[in-house]
Amino acid sequence: AQTVTQSQPEMSVQEAETVTLSCTYDTSESDYYLFWYKQPPSRQMILVIRQEAYKQQNATENRFSVNFQKAAKSFSLKISDSQLGDAAMYFCAYRSENTGTASKLTFGTGTRLQVTL
């Protein structure tokens, strides 16, 4: 079974600064997808960014980028120019290519990000 580990329960960043959230995972599969979701106090889970395991190029979405290290099974999220609206719980998630379990998202325990003035 796959596991996802987020070792930072809480992080803090000053507005306009850069912060990196870490995520590691364990899998024996070679093809899979990785995601970062954001959950603000409003409760909705919002997709921030996703990465296909077969792609070597790191995904970017505006101020959000990932550092995907497949051999190390590491998938960190970098938030540049942090804004107050970035404050939320961030979940790293894994999804298998296996058609039998492809529907299942395995989440990490989350990192709560605070953004200070």
Added chain:
Amino acid sequence: DTEVTQTPKHLVMGMTNKKSLKCEQHMGHRAMYWYKQKAKKPPELMFVYSYEKLSINESVPSRFSPECPNSSLLNLHLHALQPEDSALYLCASSQGARVNQPQHFGDGTRLSIL
């Protein structure tokens, strides 16, 4: 605004009550999901429907009964719940159940069992 709509936003019920949670999407998605999320924990998958058929049941107790009447609607029927069932219940949908199709989540229903 979320494209996946869940009602009600909040629900308080006794252990002997019967209630239902509703989830609706109009994005043409053919896969829909129910998750349970306890405070300060990640969401846990409960059920997956693909093309209106139940494809995954994560060994959920029978007091939770899902129903997918059509491709846009997903219900979760609740009966004889326990206090430990108090949680945020999230619905999600995706274009299909394939791995490269991201899930879109609703705002959730906050359920409290007295």
